Amino acid sequence: MDQLIIEGGRPLRGAVRISGSKNSALPILIATLLTDEPCRLGNVPTELRDIKTTIRLLEALGKKIAVRGASVTVTGSGSLKTQAPYDIVKQMRASVLVAGPLLARFGLVRVPIPGGCAIGLRPIDIHLKAFRDLGAREISDHGDVILSAAPQLRAGRVRFKFPSVGATEHVMMAAAVTPGRTIIENAAREPEIEDLQDFLNKLGAAVKGAGTARITVDGRRQLRGAAHSVIPDRIEAGTYLIACAAAGGRLELRGARARDLSAVIAALRKTGARIAETKNGLSVDMRGRPASVSIKTAPHPGFPTDLQAPWMALMAVASGASIVTESVFENRFMHAAELASMGASIGVAGGQAAIAGVAGLTGAPVMASDLRAGAALLIAGLAAKGKTTLQRVYHVDRGYERVEAKLRAAGARVRRVNPARRRK
Ligand code: EPU
DSSP states (O other), X not given: OOEEEEEEOOXXXXXXXXXXXXXXXXXXXXHGGGBSSOEEEESOOTTSHHHHHHHHHHHHHTOEEEEETTEEEEEOOSOOOSBOOHHHHHHOGGGGGGHHHHHHHHSEEEEEOOOOBTTBOOOOHHHHHHHHHTTOEEEEETTEEEEXXXXXOOOOEEEOSXXXXXXXXXXXXXXXXSXXXXXXXXXXXXXXXXXXXXXXXXXXXXXXXXXXXXXXXXXXXXXXXXXXXXXXXXXXXXXXXXXHHHHOEEEEEETOOGGGGHHHHHHHHHHTOEEEEOSSEEEEEEOSOOBOOOEEBOSTTSBOGGGXXXXXXXXXXXXXXXXXXXXXXXXXXXXXXHHHTTTOEEEEETTEEEEEOOSOOBOOEEEOSSHHHHHHHHHHHHHSBEEEEEEOTHHHHTTOTTHHHHHHHTTOEEEEEOHHHHHO
């Protein structure tokens, strides 16, 4: 298995190009199931493991896919399978998002129920209740859920108990091919929802309200093909901003959009980082040690849960104490113990972590337990003195394209090794 070797303690300097958003590209790729006509998607982070998995999933369901660099063409008309393969859903929970489009188009779908993962149980009850509210019947069978709607789903009103990102996307897609008006209340407001709305509208649906808590979808039975370019990855951009604040230096993030990162930029400014919009994106300039700043994660526009772990790595080297509160996921502090092995002082109780910043971390062998925990350890490694060996890099590869190449271009000493391969 690949490892990253990081020789830390060097400031970052230079420019990093931000890739297309993983969490936007994923539902948009899945939304191509709504049409029989060709779709051409640009700025897709095709090197990410989760995007490769999504492409395999679409192929397994009957679509044909051509990938060229960051552009993906999806074709294939007519007969799609209505059963999602277990081995793919098991690898990537977001695969369940194929259920809604297939149910809405064909009246029947069978998908495995994904289990928990390192960051919590992650049930799909909000998704299932919404489909029941739209007239679906649900049967459980050997770990699968079978949803049926005869003759088809009914447009109507859905109200979420929590603004789930996945459930919002899921219902938007299904409603886009369900004639009539569907209203989603307490919808998630993430930028990725707005990107999906733009794509669905290009396909010929009439969707409004993304970015607010109330989304209205006027569905049409048949949608056409479309071309669309995916928005930049705000979480990748936020990760590099935080990395530069932790390691010091000056970095330009080409393609990053300030408006998607307002809570993170506000928190970073309080640490002493100087952040500015440039012609090409965003720049960050950090001199000296960061000041400590407490944060609490919340659905957008709050502080994103996906940057909670990176933030904890930054606070580990801040001057003073801070509290990090996780309010979106139940178990997203696996990185705390690994950071402690590098010299961080962190106490975790329930959904809160108390961090006493230390003057410096020391490189150590550490292990990524999930994607964003991996990003946090990478940041800690960049800020630490000495050598950090980050294991289970495959988690990082789910969400960060060419991470070592991008960091190297910014002056970091990071290389990928595979000890097993070397021994052969
Ligand atoms: N939840 C339920 N029931 C549901 C759905 C969600 O209880 O039916 C709970 C979850 O267990 C969690 C909370 O609601 O505690 C938030 O879940 P949400 O549905 O909003 O998240 P998601 O759609 O599963 C997406 C991103 C995550 C990101 C979250 C929150 C994708 C593919 N994934 O997940 O990204 O953390 O929104 O912003 O878009 C990542 O990229 O590292 C990642 C985990």
